[in-house]
Amino acid sequence: MVVLAKPAALEQISLLRTPEPWETLSGVPAVDLSGPDAAGHVVRACERFGFFSVVNHGVPAGVVDRLEAEAVRFFASPQADKDASGPADPFGYGSKRIGRNGDMGWLEYLLLAIDRDALSRASPAPSSSALREAINEYVVAMRGLARTVLEMVAEGLGVSPRGALADMVTGEDGAASDQVFRLNHYPPCPLPLPPSCSVTGFGEHTDPQLVSILRSNGAAGLQVALHGDDGRWVSVPPNRDAFFVNVGDSLQVLTNGRLKSVRHRVVAGSGSGSGLKSRVSMIYFGGPPLAQRIAPLPQLLHGSSPLYREFTWGEYKKAAYRSRLADNRLAPFEEPLVAAAAHHHHHQHWS
Numbered sequence: 001m002v003v004l005a006k007p008a009a010l011e012q013i014s015l016l017r018t019p020e021p022w023e024t025l026s027g028v029p030a031v032d033l034s035g036p037d038a039a040g041h042v043v044r045a046c047e048r049f050g051f052f053s054v055v056n057h058g059v060p061a062g063v064v065d066r067l068e069a070e071a072v073r074f075f076a077s078p079q080a081d082k083d084a085s086g087p088a089d090p091f092g093y094g095s096k097r098i099g100r101n102g103d104m105g106w107l108e109y110l111l112l113a114i115d116r117d118a119l120s121r122a123s124p125a126p127s128s129s130a131l132r133e134a135i136n137e138y139v140v141a142m143r144g145l146a147r148t149v150l151e152m153v154a155e156g157l158g159v160s161p162r163g164a165l166a167d168m169v170t171g172e173d174g175a176a177s178d179q180v181f182r183l184n185h186y187p188p189c190p191l192p193l194p195p196s197c198s199v200t201g202f203g204e205h206t207d208p209q210l211v212s213i214l215r216s217n218g219a220a221g222l223q224v225a226l227h228g229d230d231g232r233w234v235s236v237p238p239n240r241d242a243f244f245v246n247v248g249d250s251l252q253v254l255t256n257g258r259l260k261s262v263r264h265r266v267v268a269g270s271g272s273g274s275g276l277k278s279r280v281s282m283i284y285f286g287g288p289p290l291a292q293r294i295a296p297l298p299q300l301l302h303g304s305s306p307l308y309r310e311f312t313w314g315e316y317k318k319a320a321y322r323s324r325l326a327d328n329r330l331a332p333f334e335e336p337l338v339a340a341a342a343h344h345h346h347h348q349h350w351s
């Protein structure tokens, strides 16, 4: 029997079994934000998948293209220049290491703090002013999109006021919300791999915030786990012109589990000279102010008990940054006594 050794450079990066052909999520809902009943479509997509794409979003292509070009330029710059904005702790330039607890992936990235509507002066920022300006312009567009999506979620769920969720992330008054922006670059992995194996680009996880808005170039790699079906993984076909919205853990709690955060991961492309493109993605993470209390909204309880105990975003974030990527970060906040009964309730509600 031939045992293929794992190349040394991949020592700490998990390999994933990738049965070919990958099943693609042909059913990934694409919501036309300018179409009729967009709010209803958004809520149904969030309930079924915790994930959907938006088209006719009104974000000018120029804003996206400019950032993509600057991101490509940054990642192509000399390693020493990139290292000058690192190591990521958690903000700055990082390579292969994700977070502080041993997660590794075949990628490099820039993780940046956003203060209201621009890069925070308090965290390391890239030295290129063209990149900084492109990020600032893009972040303004993402705040607008996050606001629209969260207003539609509130509207579709019957939560009032309509801005109740959106204000947590993009509210103009009160404490500044906790927004993060990330550029990820996944070069194709040039090393030989055992058959039916791929390299982990970004390991499976849910995002802790309310919503994340992701955009990538035309390179594939993103996969999401279905809520039913034993969490089967499906590939998301790339779409340069769309944005992908993830429901995060905090929105799951605020809706008392009616919307569920989506587990997702990125699989790196493999094979040198195979013509595979590098994947470049840009993700805006919409979190609330640190002191924001996160608990099921009373309006959504309809007489049933809360599935989670109240916590502040600051508390949750602290716990999240102590956890591994794949951990179930919500488990310690679940209300054990009512979980079984409520599960039954939801089950009936959905079937």
Ligand SMILES: C=C1C[C@]23C[C@@]1(O)CC[C@H]2[C@@]12CC[C@H](O)[C@@](C)(C(=O)O1)[C@H]2[C@@H]3C(=O)O
Binding pocket: 090, 098, 099, 100, 101, 103, 111, 180, 182, 205, 206, 207, 208, 285, 320, 321, 322, 323, 324, 325
């Ligand atoms: C391993 C980790 C990386 C992460 C912080 C954490 O300890 C667990 C959550 C991770 C995550 C996932 C979504 C976002 O990419 C991120 C910035 C976030 O807010 O939570 C990352 C964190 C990170 O890369 O530092």
Ligand SMILES: O=C(O)CCC(=O)C(=O)O
Binding pocket: 182, 184, 202, 207, 214, 216, 222, 264, 265, 266, 281, 282, 283
């Ligand atoms: O890079 C991607 O496409 C997704 C990465 C991701 O899920 C994250 O950064 O939280």
Ligand SMILES: [Fe+2]
Binding pocket: 205, 206, 207, 212, 264
């Ligand atoms: Fe993510």
